[in-house]
Amino acid sequence: MNFLEERIARDGIVKEGNVLKVDSFLNHQMDIELFEQMGAEFARRFAGEQITKILTIEASGIGIACIAARYFGVPVVFAKKSQSINLDGEMYTVEVESFTHKNKNHVIVAKKFLAADDSVLIIDDFLANGCALRGLIEIVRAAGARVAGIGIAVEKGFQPGGRIIREMGYHLESLAIIDAMDAESGAITFR
Numbered sequence: 001m002n003f004l005e006e007r008i009a010r011d012g013i014v015k016e017g018n019v020l021k022v023d024s025f026l027n028h029q030m031d032i033e034l035f036e037q038m039g040a041e042f043a044r045r046f047a048g049e050q051i052t053k054i055l056t057i058e059a060s061g062i063g064i065a066c067i068a069a070r071y072f073g074v075p076v077v078f079a080k081k082s083q084s085i086n087l088d089g090e091m092y093t094v095e096v097e098s099f100t101h102k103n104k105n106h107v108i109v110a111k112k113f114l115a116a117d118d119s120v121l122i123i124d125d126f127l128a129n130g131c132a133l134r135g136l137i138e139i140v141r142a143a144g145a146r147v148a149g150i151g152i153a154v155e156k157g158f159q160p161g162g163r164i165i166r167e168m169g170y171h172l173e174s175l176a177i178i179d180a181m182d183a184e185s186g187a188i189t190f191r
């Protein structure tokens, strides 16, 4: 087991409905030492890629993306899930279904923060059905930019997102891939 798998095995909680709770270290309280390790590992796995920008989605992706960005020396852009008065100018907007909230969000990025010559690393906390990622990919493509890679903290390998994204030909790296989990016993099996 790697450092993230060990942490999930120790502190992750399996909930009904194929949901893994990691709120004590990843997406509510955040363990920044762990994020540093994740950033270093993403830097190692994408060492061959020329990356000019990291793109993530609010809220849980932001912390991971920001720490990772220090290893790449690039800015972070996060997609917003709602329109606000702070969003102005032209925007890329795609519709994304939420795994955790079971509703649809509009995901929005201002056009001025993604350019055709950008080479983008997409980062997110979880990969389940792949809806969030496909939305972010669509935004990068709409900008005419290139998806240089996709870095995920936790992939639930028993859900189809990872397979779909890899079949699309993207360089996807997940730091922990869960092949099975059981809410009753709490057991988690890593790939």
Ligand code: 5GP
Residues within 6 Å of the ligand: 018, 019, 020, 021, 022, 027, 060, 097, 098, 099, 100, 124, 125, 126, 127, 128, 129, 130, 131, 132, 133, 156, 161
């Ligand atoms: P997808 O779009 O791939 O179906 O789901 C990805 C998004 O749903 C992630 O951004 C994450 O916020 C949320 N998510 C999916 N599965 C889980 C899970 O098991 N636990 C938690 N905490 N979030 C999840």
